[in-house]
Amino acid sequence: MALRHAVLAVLLSGEFSGYQLAKVFDTGVANFWYAAPQQLYVELAKLERTGLVDGRLVIQLDRPNKRVYTVTEAGVAELVRFAEVEAKPAVIRDDLLVKVHAVDRTDARAVVAQLEDRAVQAAAKVELFDGTLQTLRGDLDEDAFLATGERIGPYLTCLRGKRFEQENLDWCRRGADLIRARWGAEMRDPGA
Amino acid sequence: MALRHAVLAVLLSGEFSGYQLAKVFDTGVANFWYAAPQQLYVELAKLERTGLVDGRLVIQLDRPNKRVYTVTEAGVAELVRFAEVEAKPAVIRDDLLVKVHAVDRTDARAVVAQLEDRAVQAAAKVELFDGTLQTLRGDLDEDAFLATGERIGPYLTCLRGKRFEQENLDWCRRGADLIRARWGAEMRDPGA
DNA sequence: TTCAACATGTAATAAGTTACATGATTCT
DNA sequence: AGAATCATGTAACTTATTACATGTTGAA
16 A cells, blocks of 8 residues: 555664564564565665665674665655555455354354464564564653653554554453353363 | 455345345444455356356336346355365454554654544444344344354444454544644644 | 564555546536 | 435555564663
8 A cells, every 4th residue: 555654754763774664563563564574674765865865884894784765855745645645444355354244154163272382472572563663652651652652653652552452362362262162062172 | 366256145035036135245344354346246157157156136116126046056066165264364454554654753743543543434334233143043142142043144243343443443532542642733833 | 493583675556546538428 | 317225346555564684782
């Protein structure tokens, strides 16, 4: 859709290489914009060609050199334009929910296992986001930071991410318990 | 990714035409699988060619004829296989969150307006899902339905959708308030 | 020396989006 | 007569995914 804007928005927080960006997208940003690492390299190259970001080679002695990017004035202008056009509805595509939707006719045991996996991942994300929030607000408490902090955008999106993962965690646990309660027999005695 | 399985999962609830399916995807299912109507016609045709669904022409006197689809045994088998492979991480792509992430450098007024729009949509979805949940559980209360109901999959995914939209609603309102509180001056005096 | 993390890409394929196209039927 | 809803598609284009490919540096 518009990975371009997601990349520009992240780059507002500082210089990032493709590799660093990939990590950010894999952890924090994935809550509102999923992107694979390969996409990011392609997108950054495109963004630089069109003048929305500046790239700069950083020579590192302790590890391989890298190219880091910053948003240009044209890049900020593009974000401003983007902010003003009507937002499209969010796109969500989640295999696991599809599996749960169909669970009554498929393999309850497999679905429970995946709900448990997802619960563990969600718990980790809750912790991660909590740490990010603390870092962002520094010494201030939440209300003070939101009233006076320099940039509240990343804080707000992180808050949303944390809530989302918290809900995910609760739902996965409850779902797993309920499915287990109903298909307990088959789970102990496969193929029943 | 795999619209195929989402369509099969929905079709487990009964016969649907492409048009009806599009409505279901636009409202309920969009919470875990977004798909445009055009995709569904293509997918149904493909699914029928590969024998995962059966199509049947329904002649209607009061409106145009339609073709309705049901899942075949092969289709159920495909869902079973799908349930057993590891679920990919969920894909989320949300313009509005990108805009909020960048709000400190763009147009706070425009973002607030879109947060308010989204809040209204979220509130409507909460109501919608609440109605769906009531319909699904009939006379039973939630716990009784989840323990004894015929199909709990759709109920569980609907519960997740309702929670998601409830959180969305709260977050949009809070975000709009906070952004307004900080950029109040510019909002009253544009371009300041 | 082997593993993990750092670092960056390309190419083929699959999937999704947007625009275009058509037509029936009911209601106002 | 016109609008709204029902109903179904195709084609061009844009994006995203998967597989492949390569190389550095530090730590065990």
